[in-house]
Amino acid sequence: MDIDPSKILVRYNVQKEKAQTPEELAAEMYPKEEPARTIAAAIFDGEEDDVIEGLEKAIEGGADAIKLIDDVLMPGMKIVTDLYDQGVIFLPNVMMSADAMLEGIEFCKDQSGSVPKPKGKVVCHVAEGDVHDIGKTIVAALLRAAGYEVVDLGRDVPVDEVIAAVKKESPMMVTGTALMTTTMYAFKEINDRLLESGMKVPFQCGGGAVNQDFVTTYELGIYGEEAADAPKMAAAILSGKGLAQLKEMFHKH
Amino acid sequence: MVKRYTSQAYKAADDMVFGKSVYPVKSELGLEVGAGYVTAEVNYAPRPEAGVSKEKLVSEYRRLTTDILARAVQIGFPAISLETEHVEQMTNNPTWGGEIAHVQKTILEEYHEEYGIKCGLRHTPGDIREDRDLLALIGPKYDKLMESFEAVADGGADFLSIETMGGKEILDYSVLRNDVPGFIYSIGCLGGMDMEMIWTDIRKIADKKGRIAAGDTDCAQANTAMFIAGGLLDKNLAHTLAIIARTIAASRTLVGYEAGAQGPGKDCGYENTIVKSITGCPIAQEGKTATCAHADVMGNLTMQVCDLWSNESVEYHGEFGGTSVQCWSQTLSMDAALMNVATETGNAKLLRDMFMLSDRYRDPQGYILAYDNAYKIGSAIVKDGNDLYLRAKNAAIETVNLLTAADNKKLVMSKFELNALADAKAALEALTDETDTFMSDCLEKYKAEEPRFKPEANYKF
Numbered sequence: 138m139d140i141d142p143s144k145i146l147v148r149y150n151v152q153k154e155k156a157q158t159p160e161e162l163a164a165e166m167y168p169k170e171e172p173a174r175t176i177a178a179a180i181f182d183g184e185e186d187d188v189i190e191g192l193e194k195a196i197e198g199g200a201d202a203i204k205l206i207d208d209v210l211m212p213g214m215k216i217v218t219d220l221y222d223q224g225v226i227f228l229p230n231v232m233m234s235a236d237a238m239l240e241g242i243e244f245c246k247d248q249s250g251s252v253p254k255p256k257g258k259v260v261c262h263v264a265e266g267d268v269h270d271i272g273k274t275i276v277a278a279l280l281r282a283a284g285y286e287v288v289d290l291g292r293d294v295p296v297d298e299v300i301a302a303v304k305k306e307s308p309m310m311v312t313g314t315a316l317m318t319t320t321m322y323a324f325k326e327i328n329d330r331l332l333e334s335g336m337k338v339p340f341q342c343g344g345g346a347v348n349q350d351f352v353t354t355y356e357l358g359i360y361g362e363e364a365a366d367a368p369k370m371a372a373a374i375l376s377g378k379g380l381a382q383l384k385e386m387f388h389k390h
Numbered sequence: 391m392v393k394r395y396t397s398q399a400y401k402a403a404d405d406m407v408f409g410k411s412v413y414p415v416k417s418e419l420g421l422e423v424g425a426g427y428v429t430a431e432v433n434y435a436p437r438p439e440a441g442v443s444k445e446k447l448v449s450e451y452r453r454l455t456t457d458i459l460a461r462a463v464q465i466g467f468p469a470i471s472l473e474t475e476h477v478e479q480m481t482n483n484p485t486w487g488g489e490i491a492h493v494q495k496t497i498l499e500e501y502h503e504e505y506g507i508k509c510g511l512r513h514t515p516g517d518i519r520e521d522r523d524l525l526a527l528i529g530p531k532y533d534k535l536m537e538s539f540e541a542v543a544d545g546g547a548d549f550l551s552i553e554t555m556g557g558k559e560i561l562d563y564s565v566l567r568n569d570v571p572g573f574i575y576s577i578g579c580l581g582g583m584d585m586e587m588i589w590t591d592i593r594k595i596a597d598k599k600g601r602i603a604a605g606d607t608d609c610a611q612a613n614t615a616m617f618i619a620g621g622l623l624d625k626n627l628a629h630t631l632a633i634i635a636r637t638i639a640a641s642r643t644l645v646g647y648e649a650g651a652q653g654p655g656k657d658c659g660y661e662n663t664i665v666k667s668i669t670g671c672p673i674a675q676e677g678k679t680a681t682c683a684h685a686d687v688m689g690n691l692t693m694q695v696c697d698l699w700s701n702e703s704v705e706y707h708g709e710f711g712g713t714s715v716q717c718w719s720q721t722l723s724m725d726a727a728l729m730n731v732a733t734e735t736g737n738a739k740l741l742r743d744m745f746m747l748s749d750r751y752r753d754p755q756g757y758i759l760a761y762d763n764a765y766k767i768g769s770a771i772v773k774d775g776n777d778l779y780l781r782a783k784n785a786a787i788e789t790v791n792l793l794t795a796a797d798n799k800k801l802v803m804s805k806f807e808l809n810a811l812a813d814a815k816a817a818l819e820a821l822t823d824e825t826d827t828f829m830s831d832c833l834e835k836y837k838a839e840e841p842r843f844k845p846e847a848n849y850k851f
């Protein structure tokens with residue numbers, strides 16, 4: 138027995154697919170000049186060795202290693218995250234590109250012996266009692282890829298430890314991930330303890346169990362629907378948005 | 391060393407049907423699984439507030455168990471099975487799990503005595519062998535886990551199950567990087583090795599206590615891949631890769647049976663159709679009735695050859711139609727009734743094929759898990775049944791071959807899925823045929839890349 142499936146289901150993903158391939162779309166976005174173009178392509182392909190090779194050439198040609206980070210590596214990575222946001226490429230490509238770009242940053246740091254100033258610092262964690270950390274890993278990777286310094290506290294992180302890290306690191310924002318309805322209540326406690334200590338840090342919370350209705354029950358909470366919202370919120374904070382504006386931006390109802 | 395499967399229990403895919411297995415198993419209270427009829431397997435989770443003390447948890451399980459049985463006799467179902475997936479406290483405190491099993495079994499006995507309803511009880515301790523920073527597969531947590539199995543067996547659980555996590559530290563890394571050789575290593579090799587250890591011991595406990603070592607699922611890895619792949623429009627993992635992880639998982643879940651499991655296999659093991667084609671042991675499955683717990687693209691297909699039909703998990707709370715467990719157990723049991731009608735009227739294969747065709751072309755995952763293709767994956771696994779690496783690799787290659795050969799007017803794949811498939815094919819073709827080479831290459835690679843990987847401590851390398 139067999140069937141013509143066209144009457145019983147629709148493969149919307151196939152229908153929606155762009156005519157151009159991701160490679161073609163990316164190529165249109167690469168910078169025109171060299172070596173930025175070659176390095177951007179190497180980042181897109183997730184080829185660490187090619188990224189380093191391109192950087193070596195650029196430095197030989199007189200480029201400043203630290204400036205290469207901002208002028209070449211970050212814009213190259215932005216092409217990748219933009220295409221991910223548009224739904225053209227998939228997450229593993231972003232992860233592999235981020236790996237390659239981060240290697241490039243390390244290389245530039247070694248070459249110059251100085252440390253570039255990151256855009257800002259973010260503390261990431263998974264709620265106490267919860268080991269579901271893949272979403273958090275994605276959030277951390279996308280933040281790093283966007284040029285933020287990430288203090289990744291890992292999973293199953295006690296409230297005390299989050300508070301201590303915020304005191305120590307003074308981050309621009311904190312992220313929390315919870316996939317279980319039993320663990321997400323820790324976010325409220327973190328909120329209360331932060332407020333008690335007078336630390337009004339935006340606290341973006343996401344993960345399978347978390348929803349906007351829950352997050353709006355505590356003052357510092359801003360709901361994050363998908364991982365890509367984390368670098369977006371960090372950028373919004375940099376541009377001067379306060380808690381109320383962030384909520385307006387990221388809350389759907 | 392365990393005896394590996396080098397042939398399949400079924401001569402042909404068409405011999406497989408729901409409700410029937412080659413080797414049925416029987417619970418204490420008369421439920422036969424895979425003996426000619428399908429039974430509902432109801433799953434539930436306590437409300438978060440109930441976890442605060444042992445007393446509250448026990449009372450939560452007492453209430454929900456009674457609710458389920460009360461509904462089953464009200465509507466006239468001949469049989470029902472329950473699965474209790476432990477919350478962490480129940481496994482970490484083996485006496486809790488044991489007492490809850492006992493309380494539940496006592497209720498089942500009362501109903502069985504009064505109404506003659508056939509009942510089964512599965513307990514699934516949580517795989518607690520995970521520390522905050524790493525897996526600790528062997529050591530005190532393992533011993534605690536075995537204590538938990540002893541306790542639930544003593545308490546009266548008929549079927550002993552677990553969702554083990556061996557290999558997960560590498561899968562978590564490779565699944566975010568399209569790393570198909572990493573799938574083979576983490577799921578097929580590391581997962582297989584851990585399965586052999588743990589299921590050998592579970593079987594010993596089952597034998598000692600007169601219970602049934604039921605089966606495992608690759609929830610920790612293949613379901614992680616399936617969920618990350620998500621729906622049609624999600625952009626986190628190609629569905630062609632998710633199904634490769636799944637077929638590799640069949641080789642891994644099979645190890646449980648090689649080490650002594652007898653079925654029913656665990657509900658969320660979507661690899662179970664493949665496994666059943668090899669072992670002939672009964673399986674539980676979930677699909678559209680598990681939408682209370684997650685969404686996937688194969689709601690009907692998974693019924694095709696199931697023996698128990700499950701809802702994965704639902705929080706215990708009120709609904710308009712009763713408590714959640716009552717609503718879901720009734721839905722499951724009505725599905726089972728329909729399948730059993732098909733069997734009684736000689737239409738089982740027709741209904742099976744209708745279930746299968748409803749999802750066969752929805753997605754590459756459904757296409758491969760359709761029982762005829764699943765059977766072919768089973769054949770590829772047993773061809774090199776004695777070698778965990780080769781058989782996992784065979785499963786992956788056969789998946790790629792079947793997808794490549796599919797009628798592209800019916801199974802329409804996106805360019806993205808096709809590209810991922812082409813990359814997977816290239817990666818698979820580049821793989822060695824030498825198990826030792828593969829194992830030592832991977833050991834070196836992942837030791838360097840994944841700090842959480844502790845090969846000596848966890849896999850006795």
Ligand code: B12
Pocket residue numbers: 266267268269270271272273275276312313314315316317318319341342343344345346360361362363364365366367435475476477478515516517555562609610611613614617618682683684685702703
């Ligand atoms: C994979 C998985 C596991 C894996 C986890 C592997 C890992 N390293 O993470 C393993 C096997 C270990 C596991 C274990 C358990 N699991 Co589990 N698991 C899942 C599963 C199938 C998928 C979760 C997942 O990884 N999704 C993919 C990721 C990418 O999604 P995500 O984290 O939500 O992140 C996305 C967004 O939410 C967002 N995001 C996340 N965080 C943040 C933060 C910010 C700031 C922003 C902006 C965005 C953002 O970004 C991501 C992508 O865009 C779910 C099923 C489901 N329906 O979700 C169950 C599920 C979460 N597990 C569940 C359970 C019960 C368990 C166990 C208790 C089972 C047991 N009995 O042992 C244990 C828990 C152990 C513990 N103490 O934590 C339940 C939870 C039910 C509940 N109480 O709410 C679920 C819902 C399954 C179910 N239906 O019953 N599980």
